């Protein structure tokens with residue numbers, strides 16, 4: 001597949017591609033890139049699965065429930081495939097990587113299985129010029145073999161906020177996590193590629209870029225000046241792009257929160273005051289069993305340094321409850337850490353044993369007990385989220401309009417802190433970045449008015 005995109009077929013003749021994306025934002029980005037690659041093959045995106053010539057399921061393997069969704073969705077596709085045997089069904093993403101042949105064995109209706117590091121092979125697979133299952137980790141950077149983002153076609157819609165993957169894979173090997181196996185070793189994309197892609201996005205009207213990676217703050221690379229750059233330096237270089245108003249990044253590991261990155265939060269106005277920094281547990285015993293390689297106190301010290309650099313920063317995190325060996329005291333330590341940090345929002349999950357991970361065979365915490373702990377933690381996090389949202393009322397914040405709201409004349413966009421904000425703004429356009437006075441906090445959004 002060359003970098004040169006072929007002209008898509010006329011829309012009447014164009015084949016239709018339906019993509020369902022599960023899981024994390026890296027999958028959202030990958031789905032866009034696959035849509036672009038298939039666009040070069042004459043496919044246009046459809047939101048209606050029933051009219052699709054090809055259905056691509058871009059899957060997530062992080063917890064058992066996520067992986068099982070694939071099989072129930074494939075089951076639901078059986079009648080459609082029976083009606084139209086030429087319908088192509090593809091499975092991409094981390095379940096494809098982890099379960100490969102098992103997918104085609106369990107679900108013979110699947111035509112092709114492509115792992116997350118092999119998306120550049122997808123067009124050849126669809127043409128029948130590559131094997132049915134491709135899950136190897138090639139030497140080359142898959143992104144170099146996908147169409148350049150400037151060769152956009154109808155497969156990709158315009159949006160003022162975009163994702164840009166700068167780093168993939170993970171070398172941390174947390175004892176519960178499949179990512180090092182499904183996404184492979186940590187790889188950083190080169191500076192020049194990232195800057196070129198960011199400039200292309202901005203030239204197309206993008207005003208906010210979220211830099212993505214499983215360990216995005218572990219990104220490093222040879223800079224334009226010949227020196228080794230860390231992630232903070234990369235952010236400073238991206239911030240120099242004219243017309244780019246906002247930069248975000250996700251997701252990060254506490255141990256890669258280098259000084260230059262913390263300083264970027266102090267110095268770079270485009271870097272939004274929002275940081276997702278998973279801690280998983282507040283108990284040192286459990287953190288050790290999880291192979292997190294930091295203590296609760298180290299995490300708290302890090303939070304202090306980040307808040308010193310950017311006092312208004314909103315912090316979010318991920319938690320796992322019911323990890324093997326977790327006692328009541330360990331759980332209490334997690335609640336204590338949450339109380340101490342005061343998060344803007346957070347994701348919490350019940351531990352799900354994943355085949356192939358070090359923790360898989362360890363004796364599990366009783367399921368009902370884990371459920372109760374999850375509820376208790378979520379209740380606390382929900383209280384903090386509500387308080388953080390209510391604290392926005394009366395403040396004036398930047399809001400980037402992303403789409404029309406539910407009511408006529410209304411727009412909805414994201415605040416600096418990533419809250420959805422509904423604003424009456426009949427004259428406004430998608431892509432406008434405006435100042436909004438926050439009037440009201442609803443359960444999952446804010447309402448505001450245009451500031452004078």
Ligand code: 5AD
Nearest residue numbers: 176177278318319320349350351352
């Ligand atoms: N069980 C439950 N939660 C998990 N996560 C990762 N692996 C598991 C697992 N086996 C959670 C972690 C991670 C987030 C993306 O998903 O909290 O940060």
Ligand code: SF4
Nearest residue numbers: 170172173174177179
């Ligand atoms: Fe998984 Fe840990 Fe790597 Fe995050 S840092 S992707 S939780 S192994």
